[in-house]
Amino acid sequence: MVEIATKVDIILRLSFFSSILPVTIEQKQPPTKSVKMHVVYKDIEGDMAKKLEDLFGLASGGLIEVNPGKVLIPPKFKSYAQRIIDMEVRPDDVWLVSYPRTGSTWTQEMVWLIGNDLDFQGAKMLQQLRAPVLELTALLGNDTSGVIKLIGETVEIVESMPSPRFIKTHLPLELLPKQLDVVKPKIVYVCRNPKDMCVSYYHYCRLMHDLHGSFNDFCELFINDMVPMGPIWNHIMGFWNRRNDPNVLFLRYEELKKDLKSVVLRCAKFLNKELNEEEVQAVLHHLSFESMKNNPAVNLEPVLEYRKTALLNQMTEDKVTCMQAPSFIRKGVTGDWANHMNPEIAARFDEWIKTNLEGTGLNFQV
Numbered sequence: 001m002v003e004i005a006t007k008v009d010i011i012l013r014l015s016f017f018s019s020i021l022p023v024t025i026e027q028k029q030p031p032t033k034s035v036k037m038h039v040v041y042k043d044i045e046g047d048m049a050k051k052l053e054d055l056f057g058l059a060s061g062g063l064i065e066v067n068p069g070k071v072l073i074p075p076k077f078k079s080y081a082q083r084i085i086d087m088e089v090r091p092d093d094v095w096l097v098s099y100p101r102t103g104s105t106w107t108q109e110m111v112w113l114i115g116n117d118l119d120f121q122g123a124k125m126l127q128q129l130r131a132p133v134l135e136l137t138a139l140l141g142n143d144t145s146g147v148i149k150l151i152g153e154t155v156e157i158v159e160s161m162p163s164p165r166f167i168k169t170h171l172p173l174e175l176l177p178k179q180l181d182v183v184k185p186k187i188v189y190v191c192r193n194p195k196d197m198c199v200s201y202y203h204y205c206r207l208m209h210d211l212h213g214s215f216n217d218f219c220e221l222f223i224n225d226m227v228p229m230g231p232i233w234n235h236i237m238g239f240w241n242r243r244n245d246p247n248v249l250f251l252r253y254e255e256l257k258k259d260l261k262s263v264v265l266r267c268a269k270f271l272n273k274e275l276n277e278e279e280v281q282a283v284l285h286h287l288s289f290e291s292m293k294n295n296p297a298v299n300l301e302p303v304l305e306y307r308k309t310a311l312l313n314q315m316t317e318d319k320v321t322c323m324q325a326p327s328f329i330r331k332g333v334t335g336d337w338a339n340h341m342n343p344e345i346a347a348r349f350d351e352w353i354k355t356n357l358e359g360t361g362l363n364f365q366v
């Protein structure tokens with residue numbers, strides 16, 4: 001039976017970790033030759049940009065467009081973009097890449113646990129500390145709650161982590177380290193039916209990014225590639241096109257939902273680990289929706305509580321949308337779009353999905 005650490009325990013570990021990390025870990029590798037790539041930043045303009053800023057309560061310039069990839073992200077990312085592209089990749093790194101709300105926390109938990117020989121004790125530490133989201137400091141660039149103080153400089157944290165590193169990112173392939181192609185560490189990519197992603201992202205943006213528009217407004221942004229992080233298709237195809245590379249494991253949320261056991265076994269094989277039946281059952285128990293929902297190491301509760309308290313103290317109406325939003329690990333089902341999308345929006349999504357999947361061989365039916 002997996003023991004769950006208390007929230008206070010996790011907050012303490014969180015602050016402890018960020019305060020000691022830069023001085024205690026000295027495994028930084030010597031700098032390697034970097035391949036220069038031109039990152040281009042652009043202001044976002046037009047009606048859609050205005051709508052995006054309004055719905056998220058952002059001042060003009062609160063998000064910029066970063067190319068290649070057309071990523072929409074707070075301008076703070078400028079301090080990290082080139083550094084990430086030039087970052088040293090280690091052969092024993094394990095990268096988890098995904099667009100937000102595809103089940104990446106779930107998949108990361110599976111990958112981390114199997115990669116760490118089922119270290120359930122170690123898994124009590126906040127997942128963000130065990131497997132940091134590389135660009136998180138930039139993603140939270142518009143956050144006024146101060147939660148970033150708890151999380152720290154994520155690029156620096158990743159650079160300083162001891163090996164083997166487990167790293168998560170929502171960036172598209174074009175903005176990831178060039179060395180990924182040379183060093184070829186293990187990369188797990190996870191995607192999800194865009195209709196369910198959109199629903200899940202809407203609730204997440206209310207919870208974490210002060211989104212206060214309607215679901216229909218959010219769908220309009222999503223289908224026009226104008227949500228934070230930008231377009232989904234380029235993101236997915238970057239890795240779908242590499243799905244047969246031996247260092248890539250390409251997964252779909254729907255596969256995890258349908259048959260988690262076989263995904264666990266595939267993941268173990270990919271990571272060169274062997275699991276007996278008892279171990280598989282322990283992993284499945286740890287990864288069940290109920291366990292994940294109640295596990296403060298992955299359900300973001302410690303961070304959300306901190307954020308809510310800080311925002312409540314600021315007491316502006318827009319800033320308390322998170323109070324009404326459902327939890328981070330929300331419903332965990334496929335097909336929830338049907339409870340949110342009207343027939344007209346669903347039909348537009350179907351057409352959009354069909355157009356973008358045509359000829360690719362990818363689908364979300366399992």
Ligand code: A3P
Nearest residue numbers: 101102103104105106200288289329330331332
């Ligand atoms: P819903 O909002 O549809 O419930 P990410 O971690 O990439 O942000 O993805 C979050 C989505 O994964 C949420 O989807 C969340 O509920 C779902 N999820 C997390 N853990 C899960 C689990 N054990 N089983 C099923 N879904 C899970």
